[in-house]
Amino acid sequence: xxxxxxxxxxxxxxxxxxxxxxxxxxxxxxxxxxxxxxxxxxxxxxxxxxxxxxxxxxxxxxxxxxxxxxxxxxxxxxxxxxxxxxxxxxxxxxxxxxxxxxxxxxxxxxxxxxxxxxxxxxxxxxxxxxxxxxxxxxxxxxxxxxxxxxxxxxxxxxxxxxxxxxxxxxxxxxxxxxxxxxxxxxxxxxxxxxxxxxxxxxxxxxxxxxxxxxxxxxxxxxxxxxxxxxxxxxxxxxxxxxxxxxxxxxxxxxxxxxxxxxxxxxxxxxxxxxxxxxxxxxxxxxxxxxxxxxxxxxxxxxxxxxxxxxxxxxxxxxxxxxxxxxxxxxxxxxxxxxxxxxxxxxxxxxxxxxxxxxxxxxxxxxxxxxxxxxxxxxxxxxxxxxxxxxxxxxxxxxxxxxxxxxxxxxxxxxxxxxxxxxxxxxxxxxxxxxxxxxxxxxxxxxxxxxxxxxxxxxxxxxxxxxxxxxxxxxxxx
Numbered sequence: 497x498x499x500x501x502x503x504x505x506x507x508x509x510x511x512x513x514x515x516x517x518x519x520x521x522x523x524x525x526x527x528x529x530x531x532x533x534x535x536x537x538x539x540x541x542x543x544x545x546x547x548x549x550x551x552x553x554x555x556x557x558x559x560x561x562x563x564x565x566x567x568x569x570x571x572x573x574x575x576x577x578x579x580x581x582x583x584x585x586x587x588x589x590x591x592x593x594x595x596x597x598x599x600x601x602x603x604x605x606x607x608x609x610x611x612x613x614x615x616x617x618x619x620x621x622x623x624x625x626x627x628x629x630x631x632x633x634x635x636x637x638x639x640x641x642x643x644x645x646x647x648x649x650x651x652x653x654x655x656x657x658x659x660x661x662x663x664x665x666x667x668x669x670x671x672x673x674x675x676x677x678x679x680x681x682x683x684x685x686x687x688x689x690x691x692x693x694x695x696x697x698x699x700x701x702x703x704x705x706x707x708x709x710x711x712x713x714x715x716x717x718x719x720x721x722x723x724x725x726x727x728x729x730x731x732x733x734x735x736x737x738x739x740x741x742x743x744x745x746x747x748x749x750x751x752x753x754x755x756x757x758x759x760x761x762x763x764x765x766x767x768x769x770x771x772x773x774x775x776x777x778x779x780x781x782x783x784x785x786x787x788x789x790x791x792x793x794x795x796x797x798x799x800x801x802x803x804x805x806x807x808x809x810x811x812x813x814x815x816x817x818x819x820x821x822x823x824x825x826x827x828x829x830x831x832x833x834x835x836x837x838x839x840x841x842x843x844x845x846x847x848x849x850x851x852x853x854x855x856x857x858x859x860x861x862x863x864x865x866x867x868x869x870x871x872x873x874x875x876x877x878x879x880x881x882x883x884x885x886x887x888x889x890x891x892x893x894x895x896x897x898x899x900x901x902x903x904x905x906x907x908x909x910x911x912x913x914x915x916x917x918x919x920x921x922x923x924x925x926x927x928x929x930x931x932x933x934x935x936x937x938x939x940x941x942x943x944x945x946x947x948x949x950x951x952x953x954x955x956x957x958x959x960x961x962x963x964x965x966x967x968x969x970x971x972x973x
Contacts, residue, residue, distance in 0.1 A: 499539040501561035503533055543804070544839050548639055549605045552588035553598075553683060554803040555743055557792035559610060559753070559833040565736050565787050568704050568757060569696035571816030573612040574787070584609040584849060585792060586806050587735070591642040593832065597728035598735035599719055601667075601678045601934075606688030606710065608790075608807045611853045614814035618843075619708060620832065622672075623680060623949035625689040626915075627773045628666040631906045632827030638663070653938045654946060665774045665907070667957055674934045675919075676718045676927055682738035683828075684749040692810075692825040693771050695818040696757070701893040704718045705758040705770060705820060707783055709750040709779060720732040741796050751790040756782040768911065771822040775915060802849045807836035815890035823906075841865040857884035917957035928964065936968035945969065 501509040516528035526532065561579045573581045588605035589598060603622045610617040630639050641659035645652045648935040660666050672678065680686035690708030697703045719727070727734045730870060742749060756777050763770050766781075770777060796802035819825055836844045842863035844850055847924055859875045873883050923931065939947050951973060955962030966973050 502816045503530060511914070525693050546588075546839065547835070548590050549588035549607075550594040551592050551596050551598060552586050552605065552803060553739050554796060554806055555586060555641055555739060555792040557583050557585065557748070557790065558793040560788055560789045560791070560893050561787065563785070563787045563902060565696075565755075566698070568698055569708070569816040570699045571612070571617075571696070571814055572614050573610060573617070573814070574816070582611045582853070583790065584611075584802075584806060585790070586803060587739070591639070595732075595733035598682075599679060599724040599727045600733070601673065601724070603673065604683065604686060605799065607806075608688075609806065609808060612814050613854050615854055616812040616850070616852045617814050618808040618810055618812040618832075618894075619690050619809045620828070621688055621690040623686045623688055624669060625691055625707070625709070625776045626668045626672070627691060627824065628663070628669045630665055630772050630774045630823060630832075632824050633823070635824070635827070638666075650933045654942055657939060657942060657950055658946050660953075661946055664912040664953050664956075665910070667912055667953055668774055668776075668919065671916045671919050671931070671936075673955070674938075675923065675931045677716070678934075679719045679721070679724045681717035681719050682735040684739060685712055685714070687708070687712050688751065692828075693820040694825075695760075695820050696707075697722070697816060697818060697893050703760040703818075703893050705760060705893070707756040707764055707782075709754040709756070710790060711754060713750040713752060713789075739792075740795055743792060748791050748793045749814070750792075752786060753788040753790055754784040754786050756784060758782055772910075773810060773822060773824045774912065801847075803816070805840060805844075805847050807840055807844045807847070808850045809833040809836065815892075818892050821895075843867075857869040859883070862920060913953070913956040917961065918946040920958045920961045928960075932961070933968060936965050939965070939969060944971075 500665075501512055503509060512530070514533050515948075516525045517523065518525055524531070559573070561574055561577050564577055565574050572734045573579065586605065586607045586609075588607070589596065589600060589602045590605060591602050592600055602625055606621045606623055606779060608617075608619040609623075610619070629635055638659065641656045642651075644650055645655060660670065677686070688710035693707055694704050695703050696706050731737065738892055739749070756779070758766070758770060758777070768775055810819070811829045813819070819829060840847070843860075843865045845852075846865070846868060859871075859877055861871050861875045877883055877885070896969060920928065922932070937948070947969065948971075950973070951962050951966050952964075954965055962973060
């Protein structure tokens with residue numbers, strides 16, 4: 497037997513096929529409250545899309561500890577081998593809009609939400625270990641250069657290469673983006689990285705700097721330019737479909753979880769700034785150490801409620817996990833939760849996909865979208881009614897700082913070319929040829945004043961790197 501259609505207030509609807517009018521051919525009456533409700537809700541069905549990472553897919557799963565790392569962190573989710581923690585993982589493209597094709601050349605977001613017994617841990621990363629910028633003040637400019645031209649409304653490669661001509665810190669990430677790994681074959685066949693430097697701290701109050709790596713157990717597979725272009729027209733939802741169907745048939749994707757660990761005292765003496773997001777830590781200095789396995793094994797039941805409204809914030813860190821002086825990370829600690837409050841509302845962490853499984857005891861009250869009991873006690877502290885209080889046992893160890901407050905030049909004395917050149921030299925001749933062909937293809941037709949300084953950047957990475965691009969553009973260095 498069918499259920500009775502109701503309004504949002506639960507009132508039975510008598511007529512859902514025809515509007516209330518003044519006579520058979522007369523105008524609509526505003527007293528048709530069911531029509532008004534339908535139109536008003538329809539106008540508001542779409543929340544603002546994310547400024548970046550708008551196009552995404554997600555799934556639930558588990559993280560299982562495979563190694564004892566209690567010497568580095570007191571975080572409870574790592575407390576014993578075999579321990580399982582439920583997780584939600586959202587994949588995404590970065591620059592494209594919500595309706596863009598999932599096979600575009602673009603970094604892929606790799607955002608993890610761990611539902612730990614000590615609160616939510618959001619590890620928000622990408623499928624690359626580095627990024628285009630090291631200073632957060634440049635992030636909006638960089639993203640603007642990748643988005644649509646505000647005058648014409650379409651994307652123009654002139655804008656990004658004009659920006660990169662003056663931003664050599666991007667060379668490492670550019671080399672990854674235009675390599676074969678710039679177009680992953682869906683989301684299952686790529687690695688994930690925390691990218692930033694984070695910290696672990698143990699029960700002795702000792703701090704360690706760490707980087708997170710998620711190695712695909714499915715292996716690495718990438719799309720050719722021709723195949724990606726074909727899929728953009730025939731199946732723009734390719735990556736989401738591939739992930740969903742794999743989980744539905746029981747082919748659960750898995751990643752080996754590894755970390756690099758640097759003792760706190762070594763950071764100041766290292767060969768470069770270990771908190772620079774444009775750099776990787778060489779594995780010979782800090783080898784990968786396996787700590788667990790990530791598995792995706794359950795699809796969301798409602799895309800909007802669970803994927804579109806999934807909200808991540810690197811500020812969500814349980815005791816034993818902390819931030820670092822990484823400037824980009826420091827800014828994201830503010831920018832991410834601020835974006836969620838704008839996009840979803842101040843109470844976004846009450847939504848089921850974002851809510852902690854452990855008890856939440858706060859003095860926040862009211863605000864849009866408050867749908868629970870809105871607190872069971874008064875909303876100030878300190879108080880005399882036994883409200884929740886602080887716990888000094890989870891206090892992070894103090895971080896020693898030095899130097900004067902200033903706007904330091906992040907380019908001065910910084911080597912932006914060696915690691916990009918090292919990556920280029922690791923590629924096979926065939927991979928180098930595809931990389932330089934792809935870069936040259938995006939530069940064709942651009943004025944010499946934009947191309948020439950970019951070629952000089954590539955030459956500084958590796959002379960052959962720049963020479964091959966110049967040759968394919970019929971230009972001399």
